[in-house]
Amino acid sequence: xxxxxxxxxxxxxxxxxxxxxxxxxxxxxxxxxxxxxxxxxxxxxxxxxxxxxxxxxxxxxxxxxxxxxxxxxxxxxxxxxxxxxxxxxxxxxxxxxxxxxxxxxxxxxxxxxxxxxxxxxxxxxxxxxxxxxxxxxxxxxxxxxxxxxxxxxxxxxxxxxxxxxxxx
Numbered sequence: 001x002x003x004x005x006x007x008x009x010x011x012x013x014x015x016x017x018x019x020x021x022x023x024x025x026x027x028x029x030x031x032x033x034x035x036x037x038x039x040x041x042x043x044x045x046x047x048x049x050x051x052x053x054x055x056x057x058x059x060x061x062x063x064x065x066x067x068x069x070x071x072x073x074x075x076x077x078x079x080x081x082x083x084x085x086x087x088x089x090x091x092x093x094x095x096x097x098x099x100x101x102x103x104x105x106x107x108x109x110x111x112x113x114x115x116x117x118x119x120x121x122x123x124x125x126x127x128x129x130x131x132x133x134x135x136x137x138x139x140x141x142x143x144x145x146x147x148x149x150x151x152x153x154x155x156x157x158x159x160x161x162x163x164x165x166x167x168x
Contacts, residue, residue, distance in 0.1 A: 017090070025115060032121070041126035045150065048128045052135030056081055060140060067141035071100060071167060074142050081136060086111075098164060101145075105133065106162040113155040122156035130163055143168050 007015070032040035059081040060066065068074040075095065086093075092109040107113075107129070116125040130148035137144050145166040154161040 013084075014089075017085075017087075021111070021115075025119070029119070037121065037124045041124075041128075041150070045126065045128045045131045049131045049135045049138070052085075052132040053139045055085055055132075056136040056139035059084065065140070071097065071103065071142070074137070074140055074167070075103065077140055078133075078136060085132075102164055102166040104162060104164045105130075106160065107155070110155060110161060113153055113161075116153060117156065122153055125153050125156065126150050127153045127161075129161075130165075133165060137165075137167070 028040050028044055031043055035043075056077065060077055063077065063080050065073065065077055068077060075097065078095065090111040091107060093105055093107045096104045096106075098104055110129065112127070112129055113122070116122045134144055134148050145168050148163070
């Protein structure tokens with residue numbers, strides 16, 4: 001039997017992310033083929049929101065946070081979760097605090113945009129990236145003042161991808 005080198009932690013993480021996001025893309029395509037893009041967009045946003053509550057609960061438990069006491073604690077947990085679920089190899093973004101209840105996220109590079117463009121559905125895809133952020137808020141008990149709007153991918157429209165998130 002060949003003696004292959006052991007995978008590094010980074011290699012394992014990359015393989016797991018690729019498997020998860022590959023499954024996610026195939027799931028979206030299957031729903032779109034069966035029920036149409038409108039249904040796939042609606043269900044994708046709901047499913048992602050629910051799944052990401054679990055993501056953040058796992059991160060929160062690991063870092064010892066049950067609920068975010070305030071925006072600063074949320075943003076610290078956000079940073080910890082982003083390293084795991086949307087590292088810089090997948091997305092390049094900035095998070096800037098606006099005031100004690102609001103922050104702005106701007107994406108310079110987004111793997112979702114890249115993949116929907118490759119799949120040829122960029123003109124019909126409704127962005128679910130901010131639903132992940134809303135799920136993280138749900139998990140940490142710091143709900144948003146309003147739900148993320150169902151908007152098409154800003155980058156696919158040649159626009160800047162930037163939103164301000166405000167807690168209740």
